[in-house]
Amino acid sequence: MENIVFLETNSTSDNYKQSYQISLPLQSYIIYCIYKYCAPDEVDLCFVSIPSSENEITLDFCEEKVNLHFTNLKDVPWQVKSCAFPVTLYGDTIITGLCAVARHICKYRTQNQSSFEHEEGLLGFRKGCLQAPNEVSIWTKFCEVDLLRTIKECLSTEKMCVLPKNMVRFENHLRKPVRVHNVYKVARDIKKETLKKIDDDRKIAKEVTSISENTRTSKTRKWKSNIKKQLEVDCSIKIEDLNISHQFAEGPFFTLADLILLPSYYIIAQSFGTTFESVLPxxxxxxxxxxxxxEIQTIKSVLDGIRKHSILLENLSVPTTDDVSLYKCDPKRQNPKKRLFTKPDDIENALSTLVEGMELNVKNIPFDSCINWSDIPDGANPTAGHLPDERVTRKSQQLENLALAVLNIAKEGDVIVDFCSGSGHLGILIAYLLPKCTVILLENKEQSLLRARQRVHDMGLKNVLFFQCNLDFFIGKFDIGIALHACGIASDLVLDKCLKVNAKFVLCPCCYGSLHATDRLVYPRSCKFSNVTIDQYLCIGHAADQTHKEHPLTIRGARCMAIIDSDRGRLAEEFGYTVTLSRLKPLSCTPKNNLLIGVPS
Incomplete structure (x- = not known):
């Protein structure tokens, strides 16, 4: 099975052979350091030569003439070119994103485990280090996006007067209490090691004293330790009083997070010089x-090979940031989702801003056929799972609605992407029904994609590919984008992916109350809804989640759902799409039953 990590470079094979220098974007440089540290025998490394204007770091290999493999972008498999580098090609699976690729490399490491690591290795407790995608994990986003953006800005500046906020955020993080799984067990283990060392020292000292005081051989006495009594840790003690400090980024153990952060801070340490310790102690x-x-000495030559970039620091000031850690569960962190926008007066005021012609008409779309589930094999059939009968019925109805909508607009040879595919219920069904189309299951949760992969292999389907990545990192072209219950802003991100490549879309959105403005998304989405303020829009979105069965506000909730999806549809119309807003049949198959279909002109 192919197992190749592709890294972007601005150098070519000839350049490298002449100078033994290679120019790498920051992401490629970090992954190369991790690759060298882990030394994975079963993972190949390939540098893809791409001319780039990105800030680059030059690695000098004059002392260590390493054989590196280069290729051109045109010779790279199309699946790899569909994603942002770094990318791993692992059989029929594509893994992209800095943290995901780094985790993959760690699974094949051959280097001996450091004594500073957790007993389960670089990936820590239950192999969970940096597993959560950056859309939901503040910590992953910091390691994968925020800090990298800061380092790139530093590489392009020669003078600095204000310390970058992301550096202050990490400094604050290291000051906060450690929040790890089984924190009290960790406290006991640390206490055990400390007390055991003290106990051993005392025992040795007593034996030495006994030998020196007695000229004749005396009977060896057993050393009785009271260590067990001292190991108890009261679980009522506050975490900040457990005496566990941030020796490393995630607490007392060296993890993959430290390895990812190290190259970036090596650049900062070189650029700041002696000021580094004074401003960021x-x-x-x-x-x-x-x-x-x-074990870090294995990559010392790579770290030292960076071309130094000095920054003039004049009267460096420290900006104010939220005094919280980078853990999502920090109780001091403000949670905007706890704010409520559902006061009756606020909802009525928000709805009063709508005028005739803004909302799409909700149509009734009759499909020419239905799916005979008795003919569908187990891998694509909800009845083969362990769901209650009622849940199986509703799941089958949801899948049938979206599958028939896709069959109605698909043509032979289409590339269909099932965004946020989970374990692949929808995408696998479509792949079975459309054997002459290629279906991509795109999901950022590793375990969900592994379950889908197993089902596809058991069925023997040959037209399915697996992409483990965030929506951000998928940049390929496709013909149809589909998403069943992509939560909150995920539906908008999927819509934007489709609009960008002029692809058809079939969307069943979900979690309207989770909508929020980001650096990539502005609400309202369309010009037709521009008179609605962001607060009014979020108020309508929050009311749209009040669609529970037999709820007194269900009718209003259904209208609010239609309003949000009308805004999405109007945006697509501005891109030249013909858009249809309908509802799943029967309505009881799910409270979130809107179906948005778009076809470019």
């Missing part, structure tokens, strides 16, 4: 701890 201490790990 805790970060400097963390950096020293990581650099003192013996």
């Amino acid at each position: 805790l970060t400097s201490k963390w950096f020293t701890n990581v650099m003192n790990i013996p």
Whole structure:
């Protein structure tokens, strides 16, 4: 099975052979460091030569003449070119995104485990380090997006007066209590190691004293330890009082997160010089701890090979940031989802801003056929799972609605992407019904995609590919985009992907109350709804989630759902699409039963 990591470079094979230098974007540089550290024998590394204007880091291999494999972009498989680098091609699966690729490399490491690591290795407790995607994890987003953006800005500046906020955020993080799984067990283990060392020292000292005081051989006495009594840790103690500090980024253990952050902070340490320790004392201490790990010496030459970039620091000021850690569960962190927008007066005021012609008409679309589930094999059939009968019926109805909508607009040879595919119920069904189309199951949760992959292999389907990545990292072209219950802003991100490549779409949105403005999304989406303020829009979205069965506000909730989806449909119309808003049949198959279909002119 192919197992290749592709990294972007601005160098060519000839360039490297002449100078033994290679120019890499920051993401490629970080993955190369991780690859060198883990030394995975079963993973190949390939550099893809792409001219780039991105800020680059030059690695000098004059002392260590490594054989590197290069290729051109035109020779790379189309699946790899459909994603942002770095990318891993693992058989029929594509893995992209800095953290996901790094996790994949760690699974094949051959280097001995460091004594500073968790007993389960670089991926930590239950192999969960940086597993959550950056859309939902503040920590992953910091490691994969925020800090990298800061480092790139530093590489393009020669003078700095204000310390970047992301550096202050990490400094604050290291000051906060450690929040890890089984924190009290970790506290007991640390206490055990400390007390055991003290106990051993005392035992040795007593034996030495006994030997020196007695000229004749005396009977060896058993050393009785009271260590067990001292190991107890009261679970009522506050976490901040457990005496567990951030020796490393995620607490007392060296993890993949430290390895990802290290190259970036190595650049900062070089650029800041002696100022690094004075303005970021805790970060400097963390950096020293990581650099003192013996195994880090395996990548010391790569770190030292960076072309230094000095920054003139004049009267450097420290900006104010939220005094919280980078853990999502920090109780001090403000949670905007806790704000309520459903006061009756607010909803009525928001709805009063709508005028005739803004909302799409909800149509009744009759499909020419239905799916005979008795003919559908187990891998694509909800009845083969372990769901209650009522749940199986409703799931089958949902899948049938979307599958028939796709069959109605698909043609032979189409590439169909099932965004946020989960374990692949919808995408696998469509792949079975359309064997001459290629179906991509795109999902950022590794375990969900593995379940889908197993079902596809059991069925023997040959027209399905698996993309483990965030929506951000998928940049390929396709013909139809589908999504069943993509939560909150995910439906809008899927819609934007379709509009960008002029692809048809079939969407059944969900979780309207989770909508929020981001650096990529502005609400309302369309010009027709531009008179609605963001607060009014979010108020309507929150009311749209009040569609529970036999709820007194169900009718109003259904209208609010239609309003949000009308805004999405109007945006597509501005891109030249013909848009249809309908509802799943029967309505009882799910409370979130809107179906938005778009076909470009």
